[in-house]
Structures are given as structure tokens and as C-alpha cells.
Amino acid sequence: MKRKFKAGVCQMLVAGQKDDNLAKARSMIREAAANGSEIVVLPEMFNCPYNSRLFPQYAESFPAGKTFKMLSEAAAAEGIYLVGGSLPERENGNIFNTSFVFGPQGEFLAKHQKIHLFDVDLPDGLSFHESKTLARGKVITVVKTAVANLGVAICYDIRFPELSRLMVLMGADVIVLPASFNMNTGPAHWELLLRTRAVDNQVFVIGAATARDTSASYVSYGNSAIVGPWGDIIARADEKETIIYADIDPGEIDKIREALPLLKHRRTDIYHIKSQQ
Numbered sequence: 001m002k003r004k005f006k007a008g009v010c011q012m013l014v015a016g017q018k019d020d021n022l023a024k025a026r027s028m029i030r031e032a033a034a035n036g037s038e039i040v041v042l043p044e045m046f047n048c049p050y051n052s053r054l055f056p057q058y059a060e061s062f063p064a065g066k067t068f069k070m071l072s073e074a075a076a077a078e079g080i081y082l083v084g085g086s087l088p089e090r091e092n093g094n095i096f097n098t099s100f101v102f103g104p105q106g107e108f109l110a111k112h113q114k115i116h117l118f119d120v121d122l123p124d125g126l127s128f129h130e131s132k133t134l135a136r137g138k139v140i141t142v143v144k145t146a147v148a149n150l151g152v153a154i155c156y157d158i159r160f161p162e163l164s165r166l167m168v169l170m171g172a173d174v175i176v177l178p179a180s181f182n183m184n185t186g187p188a189h190w191e192l193l194l195r196t197r198a199v200d201n202q203v204f205v206i207g208a209a210t211a212r213d214t215s216a217s218y219v220s221y222g223n224s225a226i227v228g229p230w231g232d233i234i235a236r237a238d239e240k241e242t243i244i245y246a247d248i249d250p251g252e253i254d255k256i257r258e259a260l261p262l263l264k265h266r267r268t269d270i271y272h273i274k275s276q277q
């Protein structure tokens, strides 16, 4: 089923202590739900500073870890769908950058393990290598909810148009992207990527970023945004800690695709894209 709903994005400031981050996330989820959000989204690595060295230290195994307990309890207490940003997840001896999705009874619905790891050496000196401590996910994730189908990807995943397209071909109406772009690639590419994936696929895109902390080793760009299927920005944050909201009507997708039938006009007789899963 698809119907109108409100989405809330918690652009939270991530601190050094995990417990402080869990408390902050919990209170922002409460506020977002109190303001009518049926889907609430947290940012990438919301329980842990974005630093490869720290991921093993903050990692948790599902379902025992306290972050999962908080997310499940929060989803149930507020009666919402919760896309729990991402956190370092320990699984079978590996650590993944994983987003967990819970339903309104606190039930676990799905998880997405980041597929494309951020391993870069940028000209301004920003060097980040997630693969030093993280393993690559292998599964494309689309979660059915009572209001819309959510395609879940994490940060760098948005740079790979094949992934978004496959999620959309699997039925995603909304691409949900916990993220943390930086002060180099953020101003250049963040909004452009969110809007391009929305326009390419005629879907909503929710980019949930961490707030900017200029004293952190990795400075987040912030600027969380919710983009409509026409490529229009319907809600946007600046760099500070805040919650943004948008009313999302999946019916808009059908109207836009009727008027401009991009998916129908694909030349699958000439090219096609398929997942290996």
C-alpha cells in the first residue's frame, strides 16, 4: 500500500561517547514523531565518530547491542518506521557500515550493509579508507512499509547510479540515504547527487546527514535534504543540528512517470542492468 506520509530527518551532531549519541538520537526521534513523522531517518554512523580507527571499538552485534535495543524500543514507543542511520555492525568476524530498519511495533524489518566503501585520497588532503576496518556489503535492500517502499543505501552508495536504478526496478518509491559528506565533496556533489538520482529514477530521495562539528577529524557537510521526484528540494537543513520534515505523496511518482515516462522509454533491447543477487 502507498499513501501520503510525513518524513522526519534527524541531522544530529555526533559526540565522542556512544551513550551520549544514543540519548541524543532517542530525543530527536521523539521530537520528530511528536511532530507527525511516520518515517524517521538518522544519519550515517550516528553512534560513533566517523573515523575508521574507531569503528571496531564502537561495533555491535545484532540483536544484543544497546544501539539496536534503543532503535527498536524507540520505533515501538513512537509507533513509527525508523531507518536507524548506520552504525558499525559486527557480523561473523567482519565489521560492516550497516543501516537497520525497524517497524512501528519495534520489529526488525531489514538491514543494509554499505556496498561501496569510501576509500579515497582527495586533492585537498582528505584521505579516508573505510576498507581498513570495514567489509563490503553484497545485498541490495528494498524495504516494504505500510506507506511506501524504501530503498536503503548509505552515503558513497549514492554515487553509483546502477544501485539506485536497481532499487527502483525492485519497487523503491523513496531512496533513503543515511550519509555524512565532507567539506570537500559536500559543496561540490551532495545536492547534485541527491537531485540527480531523484530525477533519473523519478522517486523521492531522503539524504540524512550528520551535523557539522568543525573540531572533528572528519568534518561533515550537513545539509540534509529531501528531494521530490521532479528533482525539487522539498526540505533542507543548513549545517547545524536540526530536524527537517517533508510531506511525501508517493502518488506524485505515478503522475510524473505518466507525463514523462522515463522508465518505460528505456531501451532494454539495446542495454540492460541486472543484479547478481
Ligand SMILES: O=C(O)CCC(=O)C(=O)O
Pocket: 044, 117, 118, 154, 155, 156, 157, 159, 179, 180, 181, 182, 185, 186, 189
Ligand atoms: O562520496 C562522498 O563524497 C562522501 C562519501 C562518504 O563520506 C561516505 O561514504 O561515508
